[in-house]
Amino acid sequence: MILNPTEDQLELRTAVARFVAEVTPMPAVRRAMDTEPGYDPAAWKRLCGQLGIPALAISEEGGGAGFGVTELTVAMQECGAGLVPGPLLGSGVIAALVLDAVGDRTVLPSVVAGTTIASLAQDPSLTVDGGAVFGTVSEVLDAMTADVFVVAAGNSVYTVDATDPAVSRHALVTLDPTRRQGAVQFDGAAATLVGSSDGLAAGLDRATVALAAEQLGAMQRCLDLTVDYAKVREQFGRKIGSFQAVKQGLADVYTSVELASAAVAYAAWTADHEPENLAIAASVAKAYVGPEAFEAASQMVQYHGGIGYTWEHDAHLYYKRIKTTETMLGSADDHLGRIAAHLLDGIEAERIH
Structure with a gap:
C-alpha cells in the first residue's frame, strides 16, 4: 500500500490549484453566488474540458479517463480549498459515479464532458409504475439546472428528462450560497431504465x-x-499566534488535518485496489472528516475575532460549505452506525465459527 502521491498526481494537484486560483478565485465565487445558476457556465466548461475532473474516476467505456478515485480526490481537495461553485459534486462526481457503477453508457459520456448536468434523486418515497416515476425528493443538488435526473427507486436506477412536464421543481434557500439545491416532484414522469441498483452503493x-x-x-x-x-x-x-492557547488550538487542528488526510488517502486507495473493503473505508473517512472539518471552520471564525463574522470575509463561506457537506451522503452518525454494524457482524460471525 502506497499512500504518498505520485509525480503525476502532484502535477494534477498543481494544475487544479492553478485553475482554481486563475479561473475561480474567491471574488469570482462571490460573483457567481449572485447569479441565477449559482456558477459561471464558462468556468464549468473549462473545468470539464481543460482539466477533465469529472472524467478522472470514470471508466473509459463510460467516456471517462479511466484513472482512479485517488486522482479524483487530489482534484477535489483543491476544488474544496477554493470553494469551486457549480455542478461538480452533484453532476460531475455523484451522478457520474453512480451512472458508471450501474453500467450506463448513454447519458454518462455527456455528463462527463459537462454538456449534460445530471442530478441524483434518491428517496424511499420514489416509486416507478409502468415506466413512470412518482414521488418527491427534497434537497437535490443542482435541481434547478439539471438536464436529467438519475432516479434510484426500488431495485433499479432510471434517468428522467428534467424538462418532462410531469417534473416540477423549486429552488430552496440553503445555508451554503455557493452550492444550489432544490426540491423535485415527479408526477408520472417517463423513466428510462438504466440498470439494476446493485452498483448504486459502490x-x-x-x-x-x-x-x-x-x-x-x-x-x-x-x-x-x-x-x-x-x-x-x-x-x-x-x-x-504567540499565545499558548492559540498555538495549542491550531496544533490540534493541524493534527486533525493530518489524520483526515490519511483517512481520505486510505479510502481512495481502497476504492482503487480493494473495492470489497470500500464501504467501511469510505465511512471511516466521512465520519472523521466531517466533524473535524467543521471544528476547523469554527476555530477559524473564532480566531479571526470580529472580522470572522463579517460578510466581506471569506470565513463564513467556508463555515457554511463545510457545515452543509457534513450531512451530505450520510452524517457522521450514519457512517459510525454503519461501521458499528460491520464490527458487530464480524463479532457475530466469529462467534458462529
Missing part, C-alpha cells in the same frame, strides 16, 4: 470518498488562513 461510496476529499481541502484552507492571520493580528501588543 457508486455512492466512491462519491463519499470524493466528498470527504473536498471537505479535507476546505479544512486545510481554514487552517492556512487562520495561521496566516495569527501571524499578523496583534492583541495586547503581541501577535495572537
